[in-house]
Amino acid sequence: MSEIIRLENVWKIYNGSAGQVVAVRGVTMNVKQGEFFAIVGPSGSGKTTMLHLMGGLDRPTRGSIVVAGVEITSLRSDAELSRYRNETVGFVFQLFYLVPRLRVVENVELPLIKRGIPREARRKMALEALRMVGLEGVENKYPNQLSGGEQQRVAIARAIVARPKVLLADEPTGNLDAANSQAVIELFKKLDREKGITIVMVTHNLELIWHCNRVARMHSGSIVDIYTPDRYGELIASFVKRS
Numbered sequence: 001m002s003e004i005i006r007l008e009n010v011w012k013i014y015n016g017s018a019g020q021v022v023a024v025r026g027v028t029m030n031v032k033q034g035e036f037f038a039i040v041g042p043s044g045s046g047k048t049t050m051l052h053l054m055g056g057l058d059r060p061t062r063g064s065i066v067v068a069g070v071e072i073t074s075l076r077s078d079a080e081l082s083r084y085r086n087e088t089v090g091f092v093f094q095l096f097y098l099v100p101r102l103r104v105v106e107n108v109e110l111p112l113i114k115r116g117i118p119r120e121a122r123r124k125m126a127l128e129a130l131r132m133v134g135l136e137g138v139e140n141k142y143p144n145q146l147s148g149g150e151q152q153r154v155a156i157a158r159a160i161v162a163r164p165k166v167l168l169a170d171e172p173t174g175n176l177d178a179a180n181s182q183a184v185i186e187l188f189k190k191l192d193r194e195k196g197i198t199i200v201m202v203t204h205n206l207e208l209i210w211h212c213n214r215v216a217r218m219h220s221g222s223i224v225d226i227y228t229p230d231r232y233g234e235l236i237a238s239f240v241k242r243s
């Protein structure tokens with residue numbers, strides 16, 4: 001499998017009021033094309049920062065990040081970064097961030113408006129994305145008329161509607177019960193399998209890692225180990241020992 005994401009000696013240092021915080025400390029790693037990859041680690045270890053760097057939501061202090069052939073560290077202007085975000089990656093967050101005054105289908109269409117896709121084609125693509133996440137029939141509802149699990153699936157439809165190469169998910173099940181968490185994971189696996197989307201997911205839920213191809217464990221801004229399924233038992237045991 002070829003690699004789709006490559007981080008080379010990446011650092012992120014924040015200058016906060018209490019001094020400098022090293023959020024990511026010289027990370028070198030890759031994610032392969034079509035992988036379902038997870039990042040785990042204690043609170044404050046740098047997981048979200050890593051996802052933001054890969055997604056061009058934030059810039060590294062040092063180092064190189066290549067995603068789908070784009071050296072994102074060389075994108076100088078905010079417009080270039082914004083274009084990269086819109087064309088290459090899709091984001092899913094713990095809080096779904098749907099726009100309450102827009103209907104479900106209009107929420108899903110948002111990334112397509114930025115791309116300048118005409119109205120009719122937009123609607124067709126949005127309905128197809130809603131079908132893909134198992135939500136046909138709710139397109140004219142408003143987000144607050146849906147359950148949390150359904151709202152997250154709308155957010156996933158919005159993330160995939162522009163056909164990104166990479167889906168970046170930050171605690172996507174953090175606000176969901178066990179059944180809805182399972183549904184989201186099954187959906188990710190389907191997107192991975194059927195659409196070939198590479199997925200990078202940050203999670204605190206260790207039960208979810210069994211669905212992933214590889215898992216990076218972070219601590220204090222570093223990746224301390226990368227696990228394959230044969231070592232997931234060892235990874236889970238290391239968390240149990242710590243808590």
Ligand SMILES: Nc1ncnc2c1ncn2[C@@H]1O[C@H](COP(=O)(O)OP(=O)(O)OP(=O)(O)O)[C@@H](O)[C@H]1O
Pocket residue numbers: 014015016021022023041042043044045046047048049050
């Ligand atoms: N904008 C910022 N300014 C200053 N410090 C920040 C900023 N964003 C993150 N940090 C710090 O960087 C470190 C890593 O934060 P990050 O959110 O990436 O960790 P995390 O592993 O995702 O944590 P959690 O599991 O709690 O979400 C923390 O010490 C955090 O306080």
